[in-house]
Amino acid sequence: MSLIVNRQPPVYLLHGLAANRLVMWRLCQHLRRRGWVVRNWGYPSIRQGVEVHAAGLVRVILADEQVERAGCVDIVGHSMGTIVARRAILQLPPGLVRRFVLLTPPNNGSPVATFLSYFLGWFCPALHDLSDRQDSYVNRLAYPTNIEVGVVTARMDWVVPLSSTRWPRDSGPMTVQYTSIGGPHGVLPWRRATLETTERFLARGTFPSASDMPSAPPTRAN
DSSP states (O other): OOOOOTTOOOEEEEOOTTOOGGGGHHHHHHHHHTTOOEEEEOOOTTTSOHHHHHHHHHHHHHTOHHHHHHTOEEEEEETHHHHHHHHHHHHSOTTOEEEEEEESOOTTOBHHHHHHHHHHTTTOTHHHHTBOSTTSHHHHOOOOOSSEEEEEEEEEOSSSOGGGGOOOGGGOSOOEEEEEEEEETTTGGGOHHHHHHHHHHHHHSSOTTOBOOOOOOOOSOO
């Protein structure tokens, strides 16, 4: 049974670092079969940083006639895609983004990105952006407010530790829900549980088994 409500906003899907739209293909097909309008948005994640990709996403969303008709948009990101989306939301008109689902988000950076940045940072600037160093881009990036946020973590994630996924409690007047799904970081968008959990949040603004996990102390600058 579909969970779709009438006049639902389009859903933008964003893959992670060193990936492409294929990573989000199964989620895209699942949502389309349920009647959602889905944009599986791809971007060249390796050779450019978060700022460039976020600006591109903003341009695409603002030019989307379906977004204009609905008056809002939903976003689902995986890994680096969640950070690109976070930055884009800050640049979009307030209230345009309704619901935001983050799959294994490196909100406080990734130790793997930090390690790889020493060797590959010259080639992939996004590694510096996603580092868990205190002064990294992601740890200085502000958080959007007044949207419905759902964070999905992977129980066997060696890329983004659980503590790195936390959305800080002081980010504003909003509720952030968390849920956890079995599996490693890279395959989370392909898990059946992820498809159903994501659709549930997009349709209702809540996870089937949501929890209010304590947020790690924010390391960003306000």
